[in-house]
Amino acid sequence: MKMSANTADKDNNVSTNKNISLPISRVRLIMKSSPDVSNINQEALFLTTKATELFVQYLAVSSFNNGSGKGSKSLSYSDLASTAEENDTFHFLTDILPKKILAGDYLKTLEQIEDEEADI
Amino acid sequence: MASSSGNDDDLTIPRAAINKMIKETLPNVRVANDARELVVNCCTEFIHLVSSEANEICNKSEKKTISPEHVINALESLGFGSYITEVKDVLQECKSVALKRRKASSRLENLGIPEEELLRQQQELFAKARQQQAELAQQEWLQMQQAAEQAHMAATSASAGQQAGSSQDEDDDDDICL
Numbered sequence: 001m002k003m004s005a006n007t008a009d010k011d012n013n014v015s016t017n018k019n020i021s022l023p024i025s026r027v028r029l030i031m032k033s034s035p036d037v038s039n040i041n042q043e044a045l046f047l048t049t050k051a052t053e054l055f056v057q058y059l060a061v062s063s064f065n066n067g068s069g070k071g072s073k074s075l076s077y078s079d080l081a082s083t084a085e086e087n088d089t090f091h092f093l094t095d096i097l098p099k100k101i102l103a104g105d106y107l108k109t110l111e112q113i114e115d116e117e118a119d120i
Numbered sequence: 121m122a123s124s125s126g127n128d129d130d131l132t133i134p135r136a137a138i139n140k141m142i143k144e145t146l147p148n149v150r151v152a153n154d155a156r157e158l159v160v161n162c163c164t165e166f167i168h169l170v171s172s173e174a175n176e177i178c179n180k181s182e183k184k185t186i187s188p189e190h191v192i193n194a195l196e197s198l199g200f201g202s203y204i205t206e207v208k209d210v211l212q213e214c215k216s217v218a219l220k221r222r223k224a225s226s227r228l229e230n231l232g233i234p235e236e237e238l239l240r241q242q243q244e245l246f247a248k249a250r251q252q253q254a255e256l257a258q259q260e261w262l263q264m265q266q267a268a269e270q271a272h273m274a275a276t277s278a279s280a281g282q283q284a285g286s287s288q289d290e291d292d293d294d295d296i297c298l
Contacts (some may be wrong), residue, residue, distance in 0.1 A: 019210045022137050030131045030164055031171040038175075039185040043211055047191045048170055050210040054203045055166045056138065056159060057145045064146055074150040080158050089199040092169050096161050 022049050062087065133163045170194050 027049045031037055040048075059080070064070060066086070067079030081097045084090040138160050142151055171186075173194035178186045188211060195203055233241075 019213050021141060022133055026131070026133055027167060030133075030167045033131055034168050034171040034175065036175055037171050037186070040171075041185050041187045043188045043214065044174070044186045044191045046211055046214045047188050047207050048167065048174075050207045051170060051191070051195055051200065051203050052133075052163055052166055053141065054206060055200070056141050056163060059159065059162060060142055060145045064149060069149075072150075073148055074152070075146065075155055076152045077154045077158055080155055080162075093162050093165055096165055097158055 020046065020049055020053065022053055024049050027052065059083070059090070062090075131164065132160050135160055138163065169198060170200075173198055 024045055028040060028045055031040055031045070031048065060075070063079045063083040064075050066083055067075060069075055069079055084093040084097055135156070139156060142156065142159065170191065174186050174190040177190045177193050177197075178184075181190070183190075192204055192207070195201060195207070
C-alpha cells in the first residue's frame with residue numbers, strides 16, 4: 001500500500017501540498033550521491049526537503065539582517081559569506097564559500113610567489 | 121538547468137526554485153546573482169550534511185533505510201533542532217494527503233462487484249459493441265450497393281437514350297426514377 005503512495009508522490013514531486021516548494025526527486029538524487037547513503041524512506045525524504053527549505057529561508061534572512069545591504073534592501077555574496085563565518089551552525093558552509101578576493105590582489109599574490117621561487 | 125552530465129557532484133536544486141524561495145522570503149530585496157548561486161550550492165551542502173548525519177544514525181540503529189526518526193535526530197545533533205516542529209507538521213500533511221489518495225483508489229476497487237461478474241459484464245459489452253459494428257458495416261455496404269446500382273442505371277439509360285434520340289428522353293426519365 002505504501003508503494004502506491006510513493007509512486008503517486010513521485011509524479012507530483014513539487015507541490016502536492018503547499019508546504020513543500022523544492023523538487024523532492026532532486027533532493028533524493030542529491031542525498032543518494034552522498035557516500036554510503038543507501039535507502040531513504042519517503043517520509044524521511046519529505047522531512048529533509050522541508051528542512052532544506054527552512055535552511056534556505058534562515059540563511060537568507062540571517063544574512064540579510066546581519067549584512068551591509070540591509071539599509072539599501074540588497075543581499076550580496078559577502079553578506080552570505082560573513083554570516084557563514086560568524087554563525088556556528090553555518091560553519092559547514094565555509095568550505096564552499098571562500099571569501100572572494102579581488103583579481104588584482106590575486107595577481108599580486110601570484111607574483112609574490114613567483115618572486116620567491118625565483119630566489120630559491 | 122537540469123544537470124545533463126552523469127556527474128553526481130553537479131546535482132543541485134534548480135535555480136528557479138531557489139529564486140522563488142528567496143523572493144518569497146525576502147520580498148523587495150535585490151539579491152546579487154553570485155549570492156543566488158551561492159545559496160543553490162549551500163542547499164546541496166546542507167542536504168549532504170543532513171543525509172550523512174542521518175545515515176550514520178541509521179547505521180548505528182542497524183536499520184537499512186533512513187527513517188524520519190533518523191532525520192529528526194540528525195537535525196537535532198547538527199544544531200537545527202528548531203526546525204523539528206515545523207518539519208514534523210509537514211510530515212503530518214504529507215501523510216494525510218497520501219492517506220486520502222489511498223482511500224480514493226480503494227473506493228474504486230470496492231464497488232462490491234466480484235471479479236467474475238465484472239468479467240461477464242465486460243464480455244457483454246464487447247459482444248454488444250461487435251454487433252453494433254457489424255450492423256453499421258452492413259448498412260454502409262447496402263448504401264454503397266444502392267448507390268452503385270443507381271449510378272449503373274443512370275449510365276446505361278443515358279447511353280440508351282443517346283442512341284434512341286432526344287424524343288425518347290421523357291420516357292427514359294420515367295424509367296430512371298427509382
